[in-house]
Amino acid sequence: MARTAVLGRLTWLVAAVTDTVTETPRVRTLILDVPALAGHRAGQHVDVRLTSEDGYQAERSYSIASAPGQPLALTVERLDDGEVSPYLVDDVVPGDKFELRGPIGGYFVWEPDGATEPIFLVAGGSGIVPLMAMLRQRRDAGSTVPAKLLYSSRTIEDVIYRDELQHIGADVVQTLTRAQPPGWQGYARRVDIQLLRDVAFPPEDNPRVFVCGPTSFVEAVAEGLVALGHRPGQIRTERFGGT
Amino acid sequence: MYGPGVGIVSRGFRGRGRGDDSGRLPPGQYLTDDFPVLSAGPTPHTPIDEWSFTISGGTEPVTWSWTEFRALPSETVTKDIHCVTKWSKFDTDWAGVSVDTLLEHVDYDRAYAVAYSDGGYTTNLPIEDLTGGKAWVAFGYDGEPLEPEHGGPARLLVPHLYFWKSAKWVRGLRLLDEDEPGFWETNGYHNYGDPWREQRYWGD
Amino acid sequence: MTHVDGNAIGGLLNDVFGREATDASGLCSTCGAENFVGALLVYRAAGVVVRCPACGAVLMRFVEGHGQVWVELGGLLGSGLEPLREGRVHVVDGG
Numbered sequence: 001m002a003r004t005a006v007l008g009r010l011t012w013l014v015a016a017v018t019d020t021v022t023e024t025p026r027v028r029t030l031i032l033d034v035p036a037l038a039g040h041r042a043g044q045h046v047d048v049r050l051t052s053e054d055g056y057q058a059e060r061s062y063s064i065a066s067a068p069g070q071p072l073a074l075t076v077e078r079l080d081d082g083e084v085s086p087y088l089v090d091d092v093v094p095g096d097k098f099e100l101r102g103p104i105g106g107y108f109v110w111e112p113d114g115a116t117e118p119i120f121l122v123a124g125g126s127g128i129v130p131l132m133a134m135l136r137q138r139r140d141a142g143s144t145v146p147a148k149l150l151y152s153s154r155t156i157e158d159v160i161y162r163d164e165l166q167h168i169g170a171d172v173v174q175t176l177t178r179a180q181p182p183g184w185q186g187y188a189r190r191v192d193i194q195l196l197r198d199v200a201f202p203p204e205d206n207p208r209v210f211v212c213g214p215t216s217f218v219e220a221v222a223e224g225l226v227a228l229g230h231r232p233g234q235i236r237t238e239r240f241g242g243t
Numbered sequence: 244m245y246g247p248g249v250g251i252v253s254r255g256f257r258g259r260g261r262g263d264d265s266g267r268l269p270p271g272q273y274l275t276d277d278f279p280v281l282s283a284g285p286t287p288h289t290p291i292d293e294w295s296f297t298i299s300g301g302t303e304p305v306t307w308s309w310t311e312f313r314a315l316p317s318e319t320v321t322k323d324i325h326c327v328t329k330w331s332k333f334d335t336d337w338a339g340v341s342v343d344t345l346l347e348h349v350d351y352d353r354a355y356a357v358a359y360s361d362g363g364y365t366t367n368l369p370i371e372d373l374t375g376g377k378a379w380v381a382f383g384y385d386g387e388p389l390e391p392e393h394g395g396p397a398r399l400l401v402p403h404l405y406f407w408k409s410a411k412w413v414r415g416l417r418l419l420d421e422d423e424p425g426f427w428e429t430n431g432y433h434n435y436g437d438p439w440r441e442q443r444y445w446g447d
Numbered sequence: 448m449t450h451v452d453g454n455a456i457g458g459l460l461n462d463v464f465g466r467e468a469t470d471a472s473g474l475c476s477t478c479g480a481e482n483f484v485g486a487l488l489v490y491r492a493a494g495v496v497v498r499c500p501a502c503g504a505v506l507m508r509f510v511e512g513h514g515q516v517w518v519e520l521g522g523l524l525g526s527g528l529e530p531l532r533e534g535r536v537h538v539v540d541g542g
Binding site for chain 2: 012014049050051052053054056057058081083087091096097098099
């Protein structure tokens, strides 16, 4: 482990599932025990590798949902045509094991320590996961850095961490793009420039922006923020693929 | 897909692909019913009235516009295809112009070809692997016009080799005296790519 | 399947460079745009293709197989990233 720290080189470690939390009908959090894993930074991810009996291997990346200092948690969304996610969301039980490599990432990371600029976090669907690690760490640290989250989901049932977000200590703005419950007070459309203008810190506040979600969502949001006057250098993006 | 050191087996995990006993599956491949989309770059969208296909390296270059290309005799073929990333798909249906048909219009005396595509992709083959009924410029898949994400309006189809040789968005062939490794052949993938000899990487 | 970005290949980059690489930044050899590796566009084809977000030029290419990795890095300048000198890492010249 000391050698890993010196070289910065990652190796495959064994992760054991200790607990699972159903977040939404399609999303589950796995709590893991990975004895050899070094501490992580909020925003980082791990690579997960599964091997079947016949030796077939599949590898995917999942963002770390937990704040540094908390038991390692990955939040996984089941993709309809997925090969790995259905297994992790539907089949895995405590005691199951798989391989894991990480933590990975040095660009899409944030920590409250020494932070002075406000943070504007924009999440599309499961893009909330690495941003939640940031918000959890900010809460745990008692940080007073101004923080806003704009979180786009399809329906209220798809909102991950719904209850916890109400107590996360940040300004949380939600939009539900497909259907809204009776009495819904949030936005009810896809994120567009007008919505960004209404919700984001103004460019003069020089916020650090983190955008995560499907590729097309991330690119539309980043372009919109630049069009509103935010400096590209202040915007960091993580694309999850998909549509 | 076998990483250094065999991984611990995860209880109950099964990959999406399956094996096959028919003898039609090359070594190391898994059978799929999907048609995964893998692309080295963004999907080009060349307007059909700007599209052309050129074969150069003969005594003079020969070019077909889309209309001219579609007026050539074409055929439908059913083929098994094999991607180097380990998925295979049986009985895929294609409509296309045989490369033999195209080369009938070219006076050439060369041994190698490079297929080149919109977006800059290239792949190399011996001309022998493009002739004798082994290759097509395909404009239809599964009874429909070939979709852009699968290489439309037209792609090269060379099913006896790994599918990276079946260049999407193909715009022409350059015929050469000497072999000229292409986009992946210069970067670790095997220069020839026979799935039955499992020629995936350099040194295989 | 659409593209992703350099974050998605952080593990592969660590494998090749022996360190965290997504926070390295470099210049596109075609258009000069400067970006963090985490912000570069990543296409998964037969291998991995890394492209400049400004002009689309190929900056890096990776092919993994048999525990080896073949890597072409010619399109990204000034990043300070050095491939590991190990038998399994093969640096190739641009094609």
